[in-house]
Amino acid sequence: xxxxxxxxxxxxxxxxxxxxxxxxxxxxxxxxxxxxxxxxxxxxxxxxxxxxxxxxxxxxxxxxxxxxxxxxxxxxxxxxxxxxxxxxxxxxxxxxxxxxxxxxxxxxxxxxxxxxxxxxxxxxxxxxxxxxxxxxxxxxxxxxxxxxxxxxxxxxxxxxxxx
Amino acid sequence: xxxxxxxxxxxxxxxxxxxxxxxxxxxxxxxxxxxxxxxxxxxxxxxxxxxxxxxxxxxxxxxxxxxxxxxxxxxxxxxxxxxxxxxxxxxxxxxxxxxxxxxxxxxxxxxxxxxxxxxxxxxxxxxxxxxxxxxxxxxxxxxxxxxxxxxxxxxxxxxxxxxxxxxxxxxxxxxxxxxxxxxxxxxxxxxxxxxxxxxxxxxxxxxxxxxxxxxxxxxxxxxxxxxxxxxxxxxxxxxxxxxxxxxxxxxxxxxxxxxxxxxxxxxxxxxxxxxxxxxxxxxxxxxxxxxxxxxxxxxxxxxxxxxxxxxxxxxxxxxxxxxxxxxxxxxxxxxxxxxxxxxxxxxxxxxxxxxxxxxxxxxxxxxxxxxxxxxxxxxxxxxxxxxxxxxxxxxxxxxxxxxxxxxxxxxxxxxxxxxx
Numbered sequence: 001x002x003x004x005x006x007x008x009x010x011x012x013x014x015x016x017x018x019x020x021x022x023x024x025x026x027x028x029x030x031x032x033x034x035x036x037x038x039x040x041x042x043x044x045x046x047x048x049x050x051x052x053x054x055x056x057x058x059x060x061x062x063x064x065x066x067x068x069x070x071x072x073x074x075x076x077x078x079x080x081x082x083x084x085x086x087x088x089x090x091x092x093x094x095x096x097x098x099x100x101x102x103x104x105x106x107x108x109x110x111x112x113x114x115x116x117x118x119x120x121x122x123x124x125x126x127x128x129x130x131x132x133x134x135x136x137x138x139x140x141x142x143x144x145x146x147x148x149x150x151x152x153x154x155x156x157x158x159x160x161x162x163x
Numbered sequence: 164x165x166x167x168x169x170x171x172x173x174x175x176x177x178x179x180x181x182x183x184x185x186x187x188x189x190x191x192x193x194x195x196x197x198x199x200x201x202x203x204x205x206x207x208x209x210x211x212x213x214x215x216x217x218x219x220x221x222x223x224x225x226x227x228x229x230x231x232x233x234x235x236x237x238x239x240x241x242x243x244x245x246x247x248x249x250x251x252x253x254x255x256x257x258x259x260x261x262x263x264x265x266x267x268x269x270x271x272x273x274x275x276x277x278x279x280x281x282x283x284x285x286x287x288x289x290x291x292x293x294x295x296x297x298x299x300x301x302x303x304x305x306x307x308x309x310x311x312x313x314x315x316x317x318x319x320x321x322x323x324x325x326x327x328x329x330x331x332x333x334x335x336x337x338x339x340x341x342x343x344x345x346x347x348x349x350x351x352x353x354x355x356x357x358x359x360x361x362x363x364x365x366x367x368x369x370x371x372x373x374x375x376x377x378x379x380x381x382x383x384x385x386x387x388x389x390x391x392x393x394x395x396x397x398x399x400x401x402x403x404x405x406x407x408x409x410x411x412x413x414x415x416x417x418x419x420x421x422x423x424x425x426x427x428x429x430x431x432x433x434x435x436x437x438x439x440x441x442x443x444x445x446x447x448x449x450x451x452x453x454x455x456x457x458x459x460x461x462x463x464x465x466x467x468x469x470x471x472x473x474x475x476x477x478x479x480x481x482x483x484x485x486x487x488x489x490x491x492x493x494x495x496x497x498x499x500x501x502x503x504x505x506x507x508x509x510x511x512x513x514x515x516x517x518x519x520x521x522x523x524x525x526x527x528x529x530x531x532x533x534x535x536x537x538x539x540x541x542x543x544x545x546x547x548x549x550x551x552x553x554x555x556x557x558x559x560x561x562x563x564x565x566x567x568x569x570x571x572x573x574x575x576x577x578x579x580x581x582x583x
Contacts, residue, residue, distance in 0.1 A: 013351055013440060017548040021555075022527040026230060026237035028204045040550040060352040060385060064548060065527070066287040068204050068303035089356050089387055090287060094303035144187050144317065154305050155208050162313050163214065 001122045003080040003101070005053040009114040010041055012058035016070040016091065019062065025069055030076030037073040051078030054118050056109055058084065062091020068098065075100040081120055083127065085109050096145055097154035103127065108136045165415025167323040168392055169358040172298040172412050176281040184322040184421070192222070193407075194276055195310040196284030198266055198523075199227035203241045204304035205285060206248045209311055217252050218314035224256040224275060224284075225249055226266040229523045233260075234530035264495025264521045267291040267379060267463035271371075272495050277401055278393045279410030283310055288463050288545065290386065291379035294371065295401065296393035296411060298358075301382060321358040321387045322421035323414075328365035330429035335579045337473075338373025339465060339543070339563040341365070342380045343434035345426065347444025355385030357421065360414065365428050366391060371400040372467040379464050380545050383441040433578055435541075436561035439549045447566055450576040454486070457540040458571040459552070460564050461492030462526040465543035468498045470564040475507040477568035477579055478514040484574030489516040490525060490532045516571070528552045534559075541570045 018040040020033055027033065038045040038055075055074065061084035062070060071094045074082060081101040095102045101122065108127055112118075116131040125138040141149065151157040166174065166181065174182045176190040197205050202225055209217075217223055225245050230238035242260075249257035256275060263269060267288050270276045278296035282289060285307040292299035302316070310316045326345060346353070359381045366374070374391050381389025391397075393411040401409050435450040437443035460466070460474050471493060483489045491511045493499040499521065502508050511518045517532075524531030526544040534540055534553030540560065542552065547559035560576060569577040 015546075015548045017527075017546070017551050021550050022200075022529055025200045025529075026235060026241065028207060028241070040555045043555075060355060063351060063385060064287065064382075064546060066285055066289075066301040066303050067200065068285075068305060069200075071303075072204070086352070086355065088352075088385060090301050090303060093306060097303060097305035097309075142187060154309050155212055158309050158312060159212055163212070 003052070003120040003122065005080050005118055007054045007056050007112060007114060007116050007118050008045070008049055009056045009112065010058070013060045013063055014041060014057050015064035016062055016067050017064055019070040020067065020073040025067060030072050033069050033073035034076035037077045046077065052080050055079050055082045056084065056112060057082065058109060059086045061087050063088035066090045068094045071095045071098055071100045083108055096148055099153040103138050105136055105138060164419065165417035167358070167360060167414045167418040168296065168412045169298055169323055169360065169388060169390055170320060172279060172281060173318060173320055182320045184320050186320045187317060188320060189315050189317050190281050191315055192283050192310050193280040194222055194224055194282045195307055196224045196226070196266060196270065196282065196286065196289060197307050198229050198286055199231060199238065199242050199245060200229045201285035201304045201307065202245050205307040205311065206244055208305050208308035212312060214312050217311050220253050221255045223254050223311055224270065225254055226258050226263050226269060227260060228263055228265050228521070229527065230529050231260045231522055232520065262496065265463045265466060265523055268466060268494030271295060271375060272404070272497055274401065274404030274406045277405040277407055277409040278397060279412055283307070283316055287382045288379050290381045290388050291375050291463065293378040293381065293388050293390035294374035296391065296397055298388055298390065300388045321356055323358045323360050324354050325420040325423045326359060326361050327423065327425045328361070328363040328428050329425065330365065330427045332365055332428050333431065335433050335565050336428070336431055337563050337565070338369055338376040340431060340434040341428065342377040343436050343441065343444040343561060344431050346380065346384045346441050347436070349384055349424065351383060351440050351442045352385040354381065357386050359384065359386045359389045361389065361391050367394060370469065371396055372469045376464050383545055433563060433566050435566060435576060436547055438547050438558040438560065441545070441547060441561060447576065447578045450560065451578065453576045454539065455541050455570055455575060456487060456538040457532060457534060458487055458489040458567050459525045459532055459540060459542040459544065460567050461494065462523065462544035463494060464545045465564050466492055466494030466498065468501050470543065471498065471502050471507050474564045474568040475510040477565060477582060478516065478572070479510045481514055481572050483515045483571045486574045487571050488532070489571040490519065491516050492519045492524065493521055495521055525552055541567045541576060543567050
């Protein structure tokens with residue numbers, strides 16, 4: 001699969017409270033949550049960004065609360081992928097479990113700017129910064145995690161492997 | 164090679180004689196927990212799989228505590244969904260408003276979690292139970308759903324990081340100050356993916372409620388878990404509470420730590436973490452003079468009986484600054500009752516504070532004390548992220564109940580020393 005989009009860059013320690021503030025946690029509906037994604041990090045985000053775009057973060061992306069509403073809001077908005085230097089562990093698990101593509105790459109994050117056009121070739125594990133004409137090889141996930149990803153998330157994996 | 168307490172508990176629950184950091188294992192889970200924000204998604208996911216039953220109706224704990232007593236129609240719908248699920252599957256540990264406390268105070272208090280357990284909870288502060296000598300970690304809703312079906316989940320065995328606290332503990336310094344100081348020292352990702360093991364003479368004499376406060380905030384350093392080896396204090400706490408037989412595990416003398424941090428507590432003053440990260444910890448003396456609009460004493464971190472006693476000791480016979488709203492929330496109905504018996508509630512009300520039934524409420528900007536634009540709060544909770552307690556332009560300063568109570572009196576961040 002090839003994902004193409006514009007990137008939106010955020011800093012270190014983007015917490016799940018700014019990804020989706022608690023005032024919106026009285027719903028589990030992905031479409032409703034998507035209306036407020038990244039609201040407390042950038043109030044204009046939902047107006048500026050488009051479906052298929054990519055979020056870039058620094059270290060410890062998704063730290064704080066375990067709320068799965070955070071990756072759900074990102075996925076619900078139609079963000080194709082989150083690329084960060086590192087992810088907080090609960091966010092990391094949640095993204096894999098719900099099938100939101102995430103990639104860890106410090107090199108890519110350091111060398112990319114907001115607005116750059118990106119392309120991700122998922123099957124080959126390659127990210128391209130088209131604006132900067134640079135290409136990066138993505139580190140592979142452990143085999144066990146890849147199995148969950150290939151099955152489209154944890155529940156599908158359980159259906160197939162555990163039941 | 165020896166194993167740490169964390170590795171031993173994980174080995175036991177994955178039926179292995181040895182586990183090593185980095186290894187991916189599948190564990191049998193003793194307790195799986197969810198609340199009114201996270202359980203609805205878990206229930207939706209659970210129902211997608213069309214399974215007939217949960218893995219064990221006695222091992223699932225559902226505690227509506229975040230937006231309860233329900234603040235609006237949507238929140239009420241969420242709790243109704245949990246209630247109906249609990250009835251349908253005859254879930255033993257479902258606690259209705261009035262019986263429920265804040266989950267991470269309620270589960271230890273009621274003996275639902277115990278030493279040696281492997282616990283997952285769809286709430287990041289699930290790491291609190293490490294104080295009892297359990298392996299306990301936060302997960303998301305889908306992981307909760309998967310565990311409700313299979314009774315198992317996967318973990319990457321974390322590297323352990325050892326913290327040794329030595330020296331004397333200064334007056335007005337508590338477990339809360341130690342953990343804020345520690346996070347200030349290592350940063351909000353200083354223990355990312357790791358198990359924080361708290362040790363040393365200071366921890367050995369630290370009361371259980373303060374140990375729970377420390378382990379509760381391990382997540383704020385990015386940790387997978389926080390843990391303290393069980394001892395006499397643990398034994399005493401679990402006695403007459405624990406619903407199952409506790410199993411004590413201890414780290415081997417030759418167990419491996421990826422990092423060791425030594426902290427001389429005699430150098431630690433009461434701490435205040437400045438906005439907008441828990442790692443921005445400073446001495447209270449460096450914060451004094453900052454004017455505030457609200458004080459919150461409560462949350463899963465600091466709504467214990469001992470916390471209320473400290474706050475009451477400071478507030479007794481005094482009045483809260485006319486410029487400040489002070490909200491005091493006990494973490495559980497038991498704590499509420501005891502506070503009533505001891506006359507603490509009267510002290511709070513006489514001081515012009517609000518005293519409420521247990522709820523997470525203001526800690527996450529849910530209800531019961533939301534901040535307006537530009538307002539500043541001192542809070543005994545665990546997070547001071549942007550917008551955490553309300554408007555994105557508001558500010559949260561994290562501190563102990565002692566600093567919070569003293570600040571409520573003066574209307575600015577204040578050391579307890581100054582008012583007593």
